[in-house]
Amino acid sequence: MTQCPECDAKVERHDKVLGEVFPCPDCGTELEVFGTNPFAVQPAPKEAEDWGE
Amino acid sequence: MSDGFRLGVFYTIVRPEEKWIFAAAESRGFPVVRIDDAEVTFGLDRPDVDADVVVNRSVSHTRSLYATRCYAHYGIPTVNLPDVVELAGDKVRSSLRLAERGIPTPRTVIALSPEAALKAIERIGYPAVLKPAVGSWGRLMAKVSSREEAEQILEHKTALASPVHSVFYVQEYVPKPDRDLRVFVVGSDAIAGMYRRSSDWRTNAARGATTERLPITDELRELAVRAAEAVGGGVLAVDLMESPQGLVVHEVNPTPEFKALTTVTGVDIAGSVVDYAIEVGRR
Numbered sequence: 001m002t003q004c005p006e007c008d009a010k011v012e013r014h015d016k017v018l019g020e021v022f023p024c025p026d027c028g029t030e031l032e033v034f035g036t037n038p039f040a041v042q043p044a045p046k047e048a049e050d051w052g053e
Numbered sequence: 054m055s056d057g058f059r060l061g062v063f064y065t066i067v068r069p070e071e072k073w074i075f076a077a078a079e080s081r082g083f084p085v086v087r088i089d090d091a092e093v094t095f096g097l098d099r100p101d102v103d104a105d106v107v108v109n110r111s112v113s114h115t116r117s118l119y120a121t122r123c124y125a126h127y128g129i130p131t132v133n134l135p136d137v138v139e140l141a142g143d144k145v146r147s148s149l150r151l152a153e154r155g156i157p158t159p160r161t162v163i164a165l166s167p168e169a170a171l172k173a174i175e176r177i178g179y180p181a182v183l184k185p186a187v188g189s190w191g192r193l194m195a196k197v198s199s200r201e202e203a204e205q206i207l208e209h210k211t212a213l214a215s216p217v218h219s220v221f222y223v224q225e226y227v228p229k230p231d232r233d234l235r236v237f238v239v240g241s242d243a244i245a246g247m248y249r250r251s252s253d254w255r256t257n258a259a260r261g262a263t264t265e266r267l268p269i270t271d272e273l274r275e276l277a278v279r280a281a282e283a284v285g286g287g288v289l290a291v292d293l294m295e296s297p298q299g300l301v302v303h304e305v306n307p308t309p310e311f312k313a314l315t316t317v318t319g320v321d322i323a324g325s326v327v328d329y330a331i332e333v334g335r336r
Contacts, residue, residue, distance in 0.1 A: 017067055017072060017075070018067070018087070019064060019066060019067035019071070019087070019089060020066075020067040020068075020072070021066040021067065021068060032066060033067075044066060045065065045066065045091070047192070048113060049185075049187075049188055049193075049215060050113055050114040050115045050187050050188050051065075051112045051113055051114075051188060052112065052114065052142075052187070052188040052192075052306075052308075053112075053290065053306035053307075053308050053309050053310055
C-alpha cells in the first residue's frame, strides 16, 4: 500500500506491475508504478506531442 | 520452449496490452526483457539489453524511430521494423505510399507553410480535416468548415513552435456513417476487426468511441493486408472509413492498441503478436 502523490488517498498494489499506469481511485490522477518492492507510485508521464499508436 | 530465446518489450507505460504481451510470452516459456523507453541507453558497439527480438510498444514516435534503428544496428530484429515505424508513423509518408500502391485513401494535400496550408484547405474544399503528421488518438485534429475557421486554426498552429506543426496535412472530410473500421493485421493475415462508433467525428477508441465486432470479409481482409504490406508489413492496425465510393484506408498504425479489440472480439491478439515476434526473431 502507498499513497497517491496528488490527494494522499491509499493506493493498493493488488497485481499491478512495474510501469503500469492506472487512475487513482479517489482523485482520478493517472499514476505509474515505479517500484514494486516497496510499492511506489508517481504521476504518470504526460502525453507528449508525438504520442500515439 | 524458449531455448534461451528472449523477447524484449520496449515500452513507455504498461497498459493492458503490454501486460497481455508479457503474459503471452511467459506462458509460451519465453522470458520477457522489459525495456523502459525513458531509461534505456544505446551504445554504438553492443546492445545494453540481451534480447533476440524486440516488440516495440513505445507510444512515442520519436523514441520508436531511434530505438528500432539502434536495435537494427545491433542485428536485433524488431516488430515493427524501423522502416515500417518511420513510414507508418508519419501520415505524409504513409499517404504517399498508399497512393503509390493504388490503395484507396481520402484525398490529401500536404503543405509546408501556413500560407500554403490555406491553399491546400481550399483545394480540398470545406469541410476539410487538418491533422498533425505525427501522433494520434485524435489529438490536435481539426475539422475546418469555413475559410474563417481555417485562418484561425492556422494562426493557432503557427503559434506552436514545434516543427511538427509546420507540416500541414489536409484531408477531405469523408461523409461516412457514425463509425469507422479497424482491422488488425499480423504478418499476412487480418486477425480481428471492430467498428468504432462515436457521435464525435473522430472515432478513436481513445476518445471514448464505442466498439462492436466487425466480421472480416474477403474485401476487408484483402484491403487491410495490402495496406499493411504497403508500409512494410508486420503488426499493424489499419483504419478504414466507408465513403460513398467504398472503403478508404485513412491510417495504418505501427504501434496499435488492442484492448478494446480484444474485449470486443475475444481474439487473443497479444498471443498472435508474440507468436509473430518469435517467428521474426528466429528468421
